[in-house]
Every structure is written in structure tokens, then in C-alpha cells.
Amino acid sequence: MSLDAFIMGFAFILIHLLANELIPSGRIQRLKWFSFSGGLAVSYVFVYVLPTLHKEQMIVKKYNDFFTMESELYFVGLLGVLLFYGIQKVVRKAQLKGNQSKARALFWLQILFFGIYNMLVAYTVISHNVLGIQAVFYGLAVGLHFVAVAHDLWREYSDIYNSIGRYVLALGIIAGWILGVKVHLSPLTESIIFAFISGAMILNVLKYELPPDDEAHFPTFAIGVVAYTSITMSLKFFFQW
Incomplete structure (x- = not known):
């Protein structure tokens, strides 16, 4: 494991353990924080996730005769x-019906799936050997994404999240570390994993990080989008990421 990946993984663990301490308590500051974070996350999806997914699709199509279309990984x-939206929908439905015991039980399922999600994200970071400045900028976007997801889970059932949930999410990061170091999967399998978590990440970014109209601070959101996109695209141009 490279030092870059180790530092990034350790930062992800701290984020899940201390996420709510990182968010400003004042309403205006909190709205600006989430707007800026959302801008970075949306930019990350468009300048990294979608282009990388396209590149993975082209690689899979070139070296695997079974993949004859240009959309298998997008599927x-x-x-x-579909999977993450379905799980979240089931939990929300139980909450709206006022069945708190069922909702709390289903919330554990949601925590488990986000633990698996964290594991796959961490595995992808390690297996793709993201290093140097690239690790800093991609790690920043993913880290802020983790903060937003953790905060939303905390708002649903803070007692469950604080007592056990955050440790499950942190253990997902550690499990992904171990898998990334010890397990070497085929390029096809790694592409499938990347595609799956890309879909889940796009949903979670739009759901958790894109602020609703009444809570958005658009200038801060725009600054996040423009700054992250400009810097990342410049680094892509100069360093051929």
C-alpha cells in the first residue's frame, strides 16, 4: 500500500468517526459548507466518475468479446x-408510516449497505493506485462526499449512528484497504465494481450533497464547481491523468 493511499484511507476513517464535528453549527455557515461540498461532489462526478466509467467501458469492450455494446458497464x-435507491425508499416508507421499530430495524440494513459501499470505494482507490496530487484532489471530493452521507445518516437516527453505525462505516474502509492490498481481481471484475459504485455514488451525490432550493447558497455552490473543475481539468491536461 502506498503512503498516499494509507493517508487517504486513514482520513476517510476519521471522517466517519468525527463527521458531525467537522460541520459548522451556525445555519448560514452550514448551508455554505454543504453548498461548497455539493459543488465539489457534482464536479467530481462529471470530471472524473463519468469519464472514467466511459474509459472502463471502452477497455472492457476491447478485451472481452462478450461485451459487444457500449453500455454494459452503464447498466x-x-x-x-436501483439498489441503493430501493433501500433508502423502503426506510423512508416505514418512517412516513410512523412504524419506528421497523424503520429503525431497516436503518441497520441501510448502515450495512453503506458499509459495503465504503469497502468498495476504498478497494477501488487502492486497486487503481491513485497517487500524489491526484490522490489529494480525488480524496478531497470523496472525503466530503462521505461527510455528507454520514451527516444525513446521523440526522435520521443519531443514537444508532453514534453508538455503532459510524464504526460499521469505518470498518468498511478498513475492509476495502485489506482487499485492495491482499486481493487482486481481474480487470473486468474491477471495472464492474467501479461501475456499480459509480452508480451508487451518483445517486448519493444528487440525494445527499446537491442542496435543495431552500437550503442552497448558489454562489458558494458555483465557486465549488468552478474551482474544483478548473483545477482538476488543468491537472489532467498537464499530468495526463
């Missing part, structure tokens, strides 16, 4: 959207 990404 896998759609499955990621």
Missing part, C-alpha cells in the same frame, strides 16, 4: 442506483 451503474 451495472444503473443497478447500483
Whole structure:
């Protein structure tokens, strides 16, 4: 494991353990924080996740005769959207019906799936050997994404999240570390994993990080989008990421 990946993984663990301490308590500051974070996350999806998914699709099509179209990995990404959206919908439905015991039980299922999600994200970071400045900028976007997801889970059932949930999410990061170091999967399998978590990440970014109209601070959101996109695209141009 490279030092870059180790530092990034350790930061992800701290984020899940201390996420709510990182968010400003004042309403205006909190809205600006989430707007800026959302801008970075949306930019990350468009300048990294979608282009990388396209590149993975082209590689898979070139070296695997079974993949004859140009959309197989996008279908896998759609499955990621469907699965995570379905789980969240079931939890919300139980909450709206006032069945708190069922909702709390289903919330554990949601925590488990986000633990698996964290594991796959961490595995992808390690297996793709993201290093140097690239690790800093991609790690920043993913880290802020983790903060937003953790905060939303905390708002649903803070007692469950604080007592056990955050440790489950942190253990997902550690499990992904171990898998990334010890397990070497085929390029096809790694592409499928990337596509699945890409779909889940796109859903979670739009759901958790894109602020609603009444809570958005658009200038801060725009600054996040423009700054992250400009810097990342410049680094892509100069360093051929």
C-alpha cells in the first residue's frame, strides 16, 4: 500500500468517526459548507466518475468479446442506483408510516449497505493506485462526499449512528484497504465494481450533497464547481491523468 493511499484511507476513517464535528453549527455557515461540498461532489462526478466509467467501458469492450455494446458497464451503474435507491425508499416508507421499530430495524440494513459501499470505494482507490496530487484532489471530493452521507445518516437516527453505525462505516474502509492490498481481481471484475459504485455514488451525490432550493447558497455552490473543475481539468491536461 502506498503512503498516499494509507493517508487517504486513514482520513476517510476519521471522517466517519468525527463527521458531525467537522460541520459548522451556525445555519448560514452550514448551508455554505454543504453548498461548497455539493459543488465539489457534482464536479467530481462529471470530471472524473463519468469519464472514467466511459474509459472502463471502452477497455472492457476491447478485451472481452462478450461485451459487444457500449453500455454494459452503464447498466451495472444503473443497478447500483436501483439498489441503493430501493433501500433508502423502503426506510423512508416505514418512517412516513410512523412504524419506528421497523424503520429503525431497516436503518441497520441501510448502515450495512453503506458499509459495503465504503469497502468498495476504498478497494477501488487502492486497486487503481491513485497517487500524489491526484490522490489529494480525488480524496478531497470523496472525503466530503462521505461527510455528507454520514451527516444525513446521523440526522435520521443519531443514537444508532453514534453508538455503532459510524464504526460499521469505518470498518468498511478498513475492509476495502485489506482487499485492495491482499486481493487482486481481474480487470473486468474491477471495472464492474467501479461501475456499480459509480452508480451508487451518483445517486448519493444528487440525494445527499446537491442542496435543495431552500437550503442552497448558489454562489458558494458555483465557486465549488468552478474551482474544483478548473483545477482538476488543468491537472489532467498537464499530468495526463
